[in-house]
Amino acid sequence: MFDLDRTYVRELTADDDGSEATVAGHVHELRDLGGILFVVVRDRTGRLQVVVKEDETPDVFARAEDLASEDVVRVRGTLSATDQAPGGVELAPADLTVVSEARAAPSIEVSKDVEADLSTRLDARHLDVRKPETRAAFSLRSKAMRAMREWFYDHEFEEVDTPELSTAGAEGGADLFPVVYYDREAYLSQSPQLYKQILVASGFDRLFEVGHAFRAEDFGTSRHVSEIAMFDVELGYVEDHHDVMDVQEASLRHAIGHVTEQATRELDVLDADPALPEEPFPRLTFEEAREILREEFDHVPEDDTDLDTKGERLLGEHFADRGHPAVFVVGYPDEKFYYRQNVPGDDVASRKFDLLYRGQELSSGGQREHDVDRLRESMRAQGVAPENFEFYLEAFEYGVPPHGGYGLGIDRFVQQLAGLDNVKEAILFPRDPDRLEP
Known part of the structure; x- marks a missing residue:
């Protein structure tokens, strides 16, 4: 009982x-x-x-x-x-x-502040999560996600579930995990992106989803994992990408504020300060961001369509010194086919943004392309065969409102809130190229 x-x-x-x-x-x-x-x-x-x-x-x-x-x-x-x-x-x-009764002595210290390397901790995760510091990170995560969900429910968003198996990836690339699906090949979902847009086209004009995405990338950084927890949002009848950023900023501010007020015990245990932004998040163009990196840090990312990890960290330092822990970078060039881009009169290459929080990318989003002809044209220009995405494109043949959205990386968000060194510390049972258990 x-x-x-x-x-x-x-x-x-x-x-x-x-x-x-x-x-x-x-x-x-x-x-x-x-x-x-x-x-x-x-x-x-x-x-x-x-x-x-x-x-x-x-x-x-x-x-x-x-x-x-x-x-x-x-x-x-x-x-x-x-x-x-x-x-x-x-x-x-x-x-x-x-x-x-405990039948054996713990293989890692639970009660004492004895350091163990992350790999050892993850091998014995069932013991590691007993440590108050580790446990506090996941209590904080739970409170942050509850607050995030509450904000969207309070603003009349509906929670949806989309498939984690599909015939093609949302990104149109090769970094997919193939699986055997009965007598044919399928893939683990890279993103719910295409399904979110289908639903907006069908009248779900305010939706969010909490789910997982899978990226078959060979990495060795403290920022990446193969299985990612995502908070995805999509909304219809937007004017432009600024409407999407407004939603992202308000919901994130609410979640950080909730953690600051309701997770004081966890923050004390972790010795963490989530840095609630006091002012509106700055919104700068991609070119303005690169100019700051060039002029203040003498850093020029090798890829002229991106900022790179070091650039994001330096931008975080630049804005933190000015009292801004969070900042939007808008207008990345050569973006994925589903973004609205190259719009006459725009002062940016695309209506795509990244949100940087404490020098790390937390989300990507923007206004989507809702015109099916331009969508097909963009797909062909990027080498993506439209015929492989007819299930998606067909939804755009019957009237689609202007729309946009974003995907927030929950693991990175918790990592930054809790002040953790590695994103895997924010995941109960992380998956990377070398770890499939526990």
Whole structure:
């Protein structure tokens, strides 16, 4: 039966002095001072010090003497306010039950601040996520995603699900994972992009999706993984790409603000500051961004259609010094066929933007091409065969509103919020070219 009497550690404060409580969790730490045992119990919200005295509760003391690190226990007792305990409160137990014994000592340290390399941590992820610092990152992630969803529901967006298997990739490239689908070949989804546009064409004019995308790229960086969690958004009846950026900025600001207010415990454990932007996000053109890199940092990206990783980091430093942790870069040239580009009168090459947050690209988006003739022309110009995408193009034959959207990388967002060194630390079970388990 679900333990309705159980109290989470985060709910206990010094104001509960003298009251009774029941907590359950893992044994995080043990200290034996001879006749007094200090048992630190850890649940998903924090740690509580349990003080067991032999002369007061000999039966409980005898059971506590046999405890080992990571045993699962249930403890009932009386709370006492004290400055010497974590959270300012400790528990004097009247009863202690061992729910489940740990059969082996942990292969990595859970209770002590002992460094282990990331590969070792990921190999033993089931133990690594028991560490309060690791656990805090995923509690923060949950709160950030809840806030993000709430913003979109509050603004009348509908949540949708699109396939993660398809006959072709949204990018039209070769970086796909092929899978056997009955008697034919299919691919894991690179992006829900084409399906989002089909739905907007069909009248879903405000939609979002939380899902996964797969990129079969051979990389060796701290910014990339093969399976990516994405928050995808699409909206119809836009004037231009600025409408899309307005939605991105408002929803992101809401999520960061929620984390700042509601995830203080997690941020304290992580020693992180999410840097809530106080002013509107600057919006600069792609050429303006490259000019800043040239003039201030003497950095010229080799690819004249991109900014590169170093360029993004330097732009992050430039704007952080001016009080802007987030910035939009608009107008990338030679963009994918589904972006609106080369529009007469525009001062940018395309209506495509990237959002940089603390010097890292978090999302790409913009206004889409809604004219089917121009869409086909753009596909052919980029070497993409329209006949392979008829399921997509057919939706544009029956009237399509001007629309746009973006895809936000959830893993990178959490990495930046939590101040993590590697994006894999923001993923429970990351996948990369060398890791398919656990």
